Amino acid sequence: MTRAWVLLSAVLWSVVGVGSQRSSLFSKKGFVYGTEGHPVKIYVKLHQNSPVLICMDINRANKETVDPTYLWIGPNENALTGNSRVNMTNTGKLVVKxxxxxxxGLYTCTLSFKTIKAETQEETTIKKRYDFMIFVNPFAPGWKSVCNDSLDCEDATNHNILKARDRIEEFFRSQAYILYHHFNETVPAMHFVDHSFQVVRIDNCRPGFGKNEGLHSNCATCCVVCSPGTFSPDVDVTCQICVSVHTYGAKSCP
Structure with a gap:
């Protein structure tokens, strides 16, 4: 009597949205507030919109702000006005579409507002800077064609893989029954061992992306876009050093 072992190799990816941290920086509406002196790290899915970034910390948001103005600067200190992928409001909110x-890269907002002394009515302009580091965390290759119009592409892909596993397992169980009960005289019996069928996770990232627990400790399992100075040419899980690379997501070292 022989055993039939089947191994299905599949990529199972974790669902990660805006970073795994859930602190006071995140409001109940899903807005992300800034914090003075510490950049807020945010992870956005490829081809999805970023969360709403607020040019203000939560403490300031709970106070009256007189004559506020907001100045957003994008990666490489580029102005964001006129960028069709960036939606900014006059209340300091920003969304990257x-x-x-x-x-x-680094998105910086400077909040300027006035304070007025009650005794002298003297006005003082206060400026506060808030930094947001936004990184892309992509879908796996091929998910777009598999999921069609699904908004939760990762969930759909994982569900399809597990569904395929269950169907293949049922196929071998049925084959074992048929061979044993109908062909036992001419064909060797097949014995299926319950729970012997496995789905194996393959841990890799698409080219231009990698994992870096030191840099992305709050999203250590994420495949994050390679930072400037690094690259990833294949499906490895790390970004290699290349000082001549000056862009995010490099797939080669010039």
Whole structure:
């Protein structure tokens, strides 16, 4: 009597949205507030919109702000006005639409507002700076064609893989029954061992992306776009050093 062992290799990816941290920086509405002196790290899915970034910390948001103005600066200190992928409001909110690798980087907002002394009515202008580091965390290759119009592409892919596993397992169980009960005289019996069928996770990232627990400790399992100075040419899980690379998501070292 022989055993039939089947191994299905599949990529199972974890669902990660805006970073795994859930602190006071995140409001109940999903807005992301800034914090003075510490950049807020945010992870955005490829071709999805970023969360709403607020040019203000939570403490300031709970106070009256007199004559506020907001100045947003994008990666490489580029102005964001006129960028069709960036939606800014006059209340200091910013959303990056249809996020791409090239949009990764440092987004800085300077909040200016006035304070007025009650005794003298003297006005003073206060400026506060808030930094947001936005990184792309992509879908796996091929998910777009598999999921069609699904908004939760990762969930759909994982569900399809597990469904395929269950169907293949049922196929071998049925084959074992048929061979044993109908062909036992001419064909060797097949014995299926319950729970012997396995789905194996393959841990890799698409070219231009890698994992870096030191840099992305709050999203250590994420495949994050390679930072400037690094590249990833294949499906490895790390970005290699290349000092001549000056962009995000590099796939080669010039």
């Amino acid at each position: 249809d996020f791409l690798e090239s949009l990764s």
